[in-house]
Amino acid sequence: MPNLHHTLDWIRLASLRLRARTVADGVYAGSHRSRRHGSGVEFRGHRAYVPGDDLRWLDRHALMRHDRLLVRQFETETERVLSLVVDASLSMGYRSRQASGSKLEYAALVAAALGWVAASGGDRLALDWLGGSGAAPMSARGGREASDRLVGSLENVQPAGDLSRDGPAVERVLTRVARQTGRGAVVVLLSDLLDLPELTLERLAALAIRGRVVVAVRVLDPVELRFPFSRPVTLQASEGRIRVEADPAHARAGYLQALERVVRLWDVQLTSRRGRLVRASTTDDPVAVVQTTLDAVAGRRV
């Protein structure tokens, strides 16, 4: 993983923070709403108004008295844990000429933005990895420091590992996530969903049972999405010793159907557990993807 601070081009560097912040700022309003409001809710205090807050809770008296915009806080505004699980296996290191970055870099960007959003909203962040080298997991923690640590961890990772042969490793990670996240937590998996062991979908979907929200963000390269080959070609998988000689004229349709089957399987399994699947390409606008992801977290149709 290129150093997000130094290796990536400045736009991406600035964008990451800026865009993350921008992204975070762009979607900050309404990141999550308390479902509990009305009588019986106890006043907890004030906090500074930020654009997007519900004007019903604007304290007019504080405005008149202190000439400051303040919002009343109630105890029903609960904290969530955003547990990010990032796939850093070898296949995530793939980047075609049509993309500005690898799938892992894109996933890291989206993960950092989501982390910023969460941190800004006062939620705690946790980070775990599937595969990868130099990948340091982060246990749930809050505040700005958590976001910085998240970005640092995302910058240090390199794609590594063959998840197709390492089912136990995936199981260990998901088990850890299940243990460290409680009711109401949000688990976001960022992966290309390729070469994952069969048990991954089942384990991930099972996380949704105890009130967690599970969202899978499938990140693919444009080449993987479109299979743009025109002449017979030998294809080598990044994970698993698979080498295929294909005639695109005959193979494209079959490949796209197989790809769609995988996506649908994930979609069905997650949706049935009140989770969501978000489809993304490394050429998509990351802001839009983060927005879509947050919508999925909120339960809106994506």
Place this chain on the structure above:
Amino acid sequence: MSFLSVAALAVAVLVAAPLLAHWLHGGSRAAVEFPPARLVPPVESMARRSGKLEDRLLLSLRALWILALALLGATPLVRCASVRVSRSHGGSVAVALVLDDSLSMRTITRQGESRWKRAMAAAHSLLASTREGDAFAVLLAGRPARLALGPTTDLRLVRRTLRSLSPGDRSTDLQGAASLARSCLEGLPQPDRRLVWLSDLAGEVPTGDKLTMWAPLAELRESSADCGVITAERLVGAVKAEVVCSDAAASQVRQLELVVAEKGSAVRVLASAPLASSMGSQTVSISARDVPDPVDVRLTGTDDNPSNDRAPVVAVDAGWQVAVVADPARSSVVTGGPTLTEQALRALGPPITVRPLARVPEEHGELEPYSMLVLDDPAGLTPEARSTLARWLRDGHVALALLGRAAESTELGLSMEPFAQGPLRWESTSCQGLDVSGLEWMGPDAVTLSQLDPRGRVLLDRAKPPGARVVGRWDDGAAWLLRREQGRGVVFTAGLPTAVDVGDLGLRPGFLALLDHLLTETSRRLGPRNSLVGETWSFAPELQVKLRGPEGLGPCCDVGQDGYQTLNLSLAGRYEVTVNGQKQTRIVRPEATEILDSPAELREGQPGWLIGKVTEPIDMSSELVWLILVLGGLEIGARLLLGGKRVAISEAA
């Protein structure tokens, strides 16, 4: 650049080119990374995976049979040092193979097998390298040298002959074998002729001439350490044996034991005596009384040739005891000494022992020790003497009577039966000598009998006994020598004695030739009691002969052109010969020189000799043709089989 180099280059191109094309073809499709490759439809990928394997198999088969083709073109290319027939001009060859079946060939080599076995293996190897049109003759160098198989192109017959041969205890006759071999090869149509020696050449080595002689097996000529027992005789209170050792080391810490066979293969040792640690011949005496019969002697320990470590013990060899009845007053020379007949017999050398007798014995047992009897100018025989003589002759003995003046004055009651019958007359004669034209059977010395200067003779024409025939005549045609069969024996009657005052018969070499012929007759009838391996035993045609030797009952005998039955034995030991029901024990012994003679040292470059194995290219073209056919069949089969599989995969997809 040699043909082999060109062939190797061609092979490299033909084999490497498809490989290169394969790789290039494979290389043009460098793999492209595509993480979801597993989602690409499996139909074509499976075909490609199996296709790779099939392509490799077919490529391998193709490469192998192209290689075989190239090797076929470049054959013969394998070179091997072996015993094989080399062909200087590529045409047929005639080979005289001399196999040495003498005693020394039973020596164990350093490789642990006998020289004979090595020689036979080489003979078969040589035979395997022959082709149609090659002629083979097999000769044996054990004394006497023999032709085992005359030149023939029937190689199966040669193989059968080789399988029937075995080594023996003979001495070596290299010169005789070389002479036989040369005569075999003369006149054969094959221009390329070889004389191959599978022998240790322990003897007088023949010199090479126009015919190159080849001794391929150096291991046969390695030195060896051997002791062997030549003879063993029973004396009073002792057994005396002659032991010969080729090396002092072979005689160290060894003993000679007197043993008697018991049940099975067990033996009982009666006595023993140590060997002296020395090379050469030594006499060992073992003290022993009341020695049973039969009994053997054997050497303790072991050496390189165990086959000659044991020998039978015989009674003192009577050899050839010849009894001579002659009046010294008439039959001696002026200078004195034994009679001329005695001197002539002694001149013939051992094993003849001459015993002068005063008269013909009248007791049968008294004549028994003698093989032959010579009467020189006898005066007549008593009836008892005649009876004893008749019985003795029937047993197969030979008698000669040289009649002279004494025969004319035979006393009453005496006669010359069985030599002559009726009154005998001594008459003067004007003959100079004998008609030698009828005496070829005596050999070249018979010509000396043409000048005898006789002062008289006994006329035999009217005194011939029944059954007698004239085998020698005076130059005037009168009978000089009669021959008469008497049972198994034979009597000869001559009409001139050896006395020098009546003729020169006793002084002529022809007289020795006559005596020698009579001894041969004796040998034929009685056989030698103690003979060397390889000497021929001869039996009269009418005799019923049975033989039991060291290996049990044996076949007997070959029949010569003269009707006589002959036997030439190859093994030393004790033999029991039964002739017309009468048993006789005979001993066959090896020759001492066979143990003492060392194998010849042939040097590289020795004139007329080729030494060592030949490095020859081996033609493997027939084997390679078969290999090419098999590989071609495999490729066709593989293509048919694997082509079907591809169709099945495609259909499944």
